[in-house]
Amino acid sequence: MPATTRPTPSAPDPIEPTTALPIVVGGHIRAEVEDRPTAIALRDALAARAPAGFPRAPVVVTDLWYLNTDPLRxxxxxxIGRPEVNALSAYLADKLPSVLAIDDRLIVQLDPDLTDPAASCWGTDAEATAEAVRLFLERWADVFLAAAARPW
Structure with missing residues (x-):
C-alpha cells in the first residue's frame, strides 16, 4: 500500500476547512462517475497554477459534506456538475451570473468582481462539463486564485 502523502509544513492542510479551496461534486452516483474525474483534474490544475505560498489547498468534496460543514461554506x-446531480450547483444556479453559456450545452457562472469567490461549471453531459471546466481554467482561474488568496 502506498504511503500517505502529507502536506509539507508550509503547505495548507487540505483537510482543514478554513484553508481549503473546495471543489464540490454531487454525491449522486452519476456525479461521482462523470464529474469527479473532471473535478480531480481541476484540483490538480489549480494546485499547479497556484503561486508559491498560496494559502489554500484545492480539495474535491461532495455537496453533502460541503453543505453540512459550516466553516467550509x-x-x-x-x-462542478449539473444542478440535477449537485445540490450546490442547484443552489448557485440563480445566485451567480453566467459569464459564459454555449448553445444550452454548458455554462460557467461566477461573480465577475469575485467579491465572494464562487464559481459553478457544468454542462448537459460529462464532456460538456469538462469543457466548461477547461474554459474556466483558461479564462478565469488566475483571477479566481488571486481572489481566493485574499484573507477571509
Whole structure:
C-alpha cells in the first residue's frame, strides 16, 4: 500500500476547512462517475497554477459534506456538475451570473468582481462539463486564485 502523502509544513492542510479551496461534486452516483474525474483534474490544475505560498489547498468534496460543514461554506468554492446531480450547483444556479453559456450545452457562472469567490461549471453531459471546466481554467482561474488568496 502506498504511503500517505502529507502536506509539507508550509503547505495548507487540505483537510482543514478554513484553508481549503473546495471543489464540490454531487454525491449522486452519476456525479461521482462523470464529474469527479473532471473535478480531480481541476484540483490538480489549480494546485499547479497556484503561486508559491498560496494559502489554500484545492480539495474535491461532495455537496453533502460541503453543505453540512459550516466553516467550509465560507471558503472560496467551485462547484462542478449539473444542478440535477449537485445540490450546490442547484443552489448557485440563480445566485451567480453566467459569464459564459454555449448553445444550452454548458455554462460557467461566477461573480465577475469575485467579491465572494464562487464559481459553478457544468454542462448537459460529462464532456460538456469538462469543457466548461477547461474554459474556466483558461479564462478565469488566475483571477479566481488571486481572489481566493485574499484573507477571509
Amino acid at each position: 465560507s471558503q472560496p468554492t467551485i462547484s
